[in-house]
Amino acid sequence: MDAKVEGQAYDIPRDLYIPPHALQVILETTFEGPLDLLLYLIRRHNLDIISIDVSHITYQYIAYIELMEANMFELAGEYLVMAATLAEIKSRSLLPRTENIYDDEEDPRVRLIKQLQEYERFKKVSEEVAQLPRMERDVFPVNMIMPDVKKTHPQPEVEMEELLSAYTQVLKRCEMYEHHTISRETLSTRERMSSLMAQLQEHQFMAFEDLFTFAEGRMGVVVTFLAIMELVKEKLIKLIQAQEYGPIHVSLGGKNDSPNQEMNV
């Protein structure tokens, strides 16, 4: 693990290797990611990135990743990318150097430096932001009892136009529903007469409006109405109204067991 610098033994910094069991704690609580860790090592130990035994560290990282819990995988990936970047830098440094062999875009070193610079700036300023006087920590809101105040809740105003547009929308929606229905089933008066008769045979005495299914839309209602008129004309059913403007009931034509007056249609 020792490197020799011009014949003199030299300790390779080992800080980049962290035992797996400690890493989770350190990574989650101390460092904000691989950039933060690298920045720390560089600042703290005067670490020259080129001098790190990157390949060794890379192996350690891989070993760590294998040991890692599945839920830490994403974090491990980020550290692995960093280890790979360091390894790449290292490998390039071992190649014979020629001037300007990489342009700035390509050189992983330039990229990493830019990243470190940028990150350090924000890391520093975020520490300053953390020190800003903050509500509920450094300054407190003033709580004061209010005088007795009658809270008023003014009610919303509604304009006639709003009401009309609401109603128009209802009508439009019914029409859409109607078209949808009509396309599925052809409503004919005769068919409707039969189904009305069937209903009345079952219930004998029904409210007039219950014969209508509003969801069918205007067309459906018209068909039902025509069907009822037709049935009345054919004396198959009777319309009964107990009092003027009272509810109208319908029964089958044959047995009128109600004393109520019949309605002229």
Place this chain on the structure above:
Amino acid sequence: MITQLSPVLEAILLAADQPLSVERLGQVFDEHDGVDNKRIRQALKELQKSYDGKGFELVEVASGFRFQVRQNYALWVSRLWQEKPQKYSKALLETLSIIAYQQPITRGEIESIRGVGVSSSIIHTLIDRLWIRSVGHKEVPGRPELFATTKAFLDHFNLKQLNDLPALDELASWDEATMAPAKLKNPQQQEIEVVTEPVH
């Protein structure tokens, strides 16, 4: 040793969300502060005097001292708290318009026209607003309430009678088909009667 006790007490009492007794205030200080209950009481008395002519005051209530905004400024405070009127929902407006044009009508009928349920809160809001009222029950199973609009509704919309409601182009044919049967003879007149005369 705290030499200027008044601003400290001021700060504590202003930050507190309940009245604080002299004893409770005393617990905030430690021995180095050199603050006893007598000093606290003295400082509070001086503070109280210092707020003459200010918008607030320091008063002693049963459980201790508290700051409060002076009652004479209630008017302006209340203007601050006046809420902006909310807008009514589309569902409410639709329900109201259906009742206006198709009254008297049951909730179930409104629902089948709208194709969705009508919440109780909409009906209650409209009743609270005095725009609709129950005018009787429909003689069908369950005897559901029949709703109709009121005079207050007409007043709000500057209408003399329901007849003055604008006619929608498609309205005539729609009405004939879906209006409650009792209205078939003369729909429009019938509508007006429901609104202007008590039903029972």
Place this chain on the structure above:
Amino acid sequence: MITQLSPVLEAILLAADQPLSVERLGQVFDEHDGVDNKRIRQALKELQKSYDGKGFELVEVASGFRFQVRQNYALWVSRLWQEKPQKYSKALLETLSIIAYQQPITRGEIESIRGVGVSSSIIHTLIDRLWIRSVGHKEVPGRPELFATTKAFLDHFNLKQLNDLPALDELASWDEATMAPAKLKNPQQQEIEVVTEPVH
């Protein structure tokens, strides 16, 4: 006509539970009060001065004026407050700072600056606290959300405007050859790259 405006403003601001702008304060008065924004501003300035040496102060933050307990008394107030102030993680503060200085910014851009993923819970906490909000989408593949800070963020950190944030440093100068900060440059170490022997 209000002759003594200061105590009225005092009362209103003390009763309010959030900062109030001059415009908002102006809405409280009607034409008979003879109060315009200029008078309000003037009165606020006088009020601010009048609290010298008091336990509280009137400050202007992003969304307006508010009363608050002075920072020098935080020690005693915090002894009274049972609830400890919420602690925020370094990750959250870094994310917040990057958004504050680089807004509008996408989550991916924050991540590339931090060199590490930004957890959804951090973004949600910041949104829940109303410190950041989505202000649109970046027109790149995936149309990621763009985040920006809010007035509430400035209010919480006692700031009037984004400009009042601590200045962001210039990019530190680094030595590209050694990958070390320039001031740490060490000629001896620089030579290592050539002579270091690979371990494996």
